[in-house]
Amino acid sequence: MNAFLYNLINSGIxxxxxxxxxxxxxxxxxxxxxxxxxxxxxxAFPDIFKTVDNGDRLQFYPRSLLHEMALGFRDSLxxxxxxxxxxxxxxxxxxxxxxxxxxYPFRTLGYLILLLAFGIFxxxxxxxxxxxxxxxPGMLKAEKLGLLGRYEYAVxxxxxxxxxxxxALWLELRxxxxxxxxxxxxxxxxxxxxxxxxxxxxLLSFTTLISWAIFRFVELNIIARNPILDLILYSVLYGIxxxxxxxxxxxxxxxxxxxxVVLLVLFGWFIxxxxxxxDFIVTIIGSVVPFILDIAYRLLIITADFMxxxxxxxxxxxxxxxxxxxxxxxNNQEEKSVVNEKLEVLEG
Numbered sequence: 001m002n003a004f005l006y007n008l009i010n011s012g013i014x015x016x017x018x019x020x021x022x023x024x025x026x027x028x029x030x031x032x033x034x035x036x037x038x039x040x041x042x043x044a045f046p047d048i049f050k051t052v053d054n055g056d057r058l059q060f061y062p063r064s065l066l067h068e069m070a071l072g073f074r075d076s077l078x079x080x081x082x083x084x085x086x087x088x089x090x091x092x093x094x095x096x097x098x099x100x101x102x103x104y105p106f107r108t109l110g111y112l113i114l115l116l117a118f119g120i121f122x123x124x125x126x127x128x129x130x131x132x133x134x135x136x137p138g139m140l141k142a143e144k145l146g147l148l149g150r151y152e153y154a155v156x157x158x159x160x161x162x163x164x165x166x167x168a169l170w171l172e173l174r175x176x177x178x179x180x181x182x183x184x185x186x187x188x189x190x191x192x193x194x195x196x197x198x199x200x201x202x203l204l205s206f207t208t209l210i211s212w213a214i215f216r217f218v219e220l221n222i223i224a225r226n227p228i229l230d231l232i233l234y235s236v237l238y239g240i241x242x243x244x245x246x247x248x249x250x251x252x253x254x255x256x257x258x259x260x261v262v263l264l265v266l267f268g269w270f271i272x273x274x275x276x277x278x279d280f281i282v283t284i285i286g287s288v289v290p291f292i293l294d295i296a297y298r299l300l301i302i303t304a305d306f307m308x309x310x311x312x313x314x315x316x317x318x319x320x321x322x323x324x325x326x327x328x329x330x331n332n333q334e335e336k337s338v339v340n341e342k343l344e345v346l347e348g
Contacts, residue, residue: 074286092268110180115259121249124157128242158241159208166202211236
């Protein structure tokens with residue numbers, strides 16, 4: 001097969017036939033003018049996202065069908081995201097209404113601060129429990145506690161933080177319009193109990209801070225160690241610190257729950273922003289992909305039309321004499337039939 005093709009290409013007759021073929025294609029002006037008219041018309045059509053009158057007049061190019069398919073593809077991609085964004089915005093907006101009030105713009109920040117404080121109180125309690133268990137023989141080894149072995153964090157959460165928080169809550173609880181919390185909207189009994197708790201944790205925090213300072217002095221041998229002092233210090237540090245943290249966590253619990261809602265709202269708006277970006281990208285993809293496919297389909301039609309013209313034009317030229325003979329024969333037959341009809345009329 002390869003040898004045959006090689007001999008055919010290198011023979012002179014193939015080039016003569018090819019030259020005649022090209023000459024016929026070029027010489028038959030009406031054929032290539034019609035080809036160029038079809039190609040120019042197809043190239044001049046607007047893209048499939050624009051409506052055009054008589055868009056289906058070109059053979060093998062169902063423009064109205066392609067237009068509907070392109071719009072359906074783009075809109076179907078966008079519709080899923082649009083429904084998701086709409087539903088998520090409704091949920092987030094309702095949740096935001098529970099934690100964001102125009103007359104109290106600082107409460108959202110207060111809920112986040114109290115959520116952080118609640119986490120610190122829980123950690124302080126965990127450290128205090130782990131520290132208590134570590135001094136009991138056979139319970140926990142201090143060197144394996146890691147973060148739970150850092151008792152100074154428990155002192156920070158159960159003493160310094162509760163002292164600051166107790167004073168701040170005391171101001172909020174005595175206010176008729178609390179700015180950072182929702183305590184002014186709660187019942188008088190609950191507010192009274194919380195006010196008492198804030199005073200207690202403030203006093204206990206002050207006591208634990210003094211005890212921690214004395215404990216550090218004992219550790220540095222500035223103050224002499226004795227059993228009674230050790231008993232008092234250990235009772236305060238390992239007893240009052242977790243109690244302080246627990247009371248503080250109980251007071252801020254309700255507002256800390258709203259802090260979780262604030263985080264969920266922020267996360268929800270972040271997801272909505274991401275979905276809007278994805279929607280924009282999907283819109284581009286939904287427009288670009290059908291547009292590229294439309295261009296590729298037009299080029300395919302143009303290529304097929306050009307090849308069909310190049311192949312059939314010389315063949316039609318060869319068949320022209322036979323068509324002329326056939327045409328003449330059909331004309332003679334028609335003339336004979338007309339004469340016969342006239343004769344029949346005259347004889348009648």
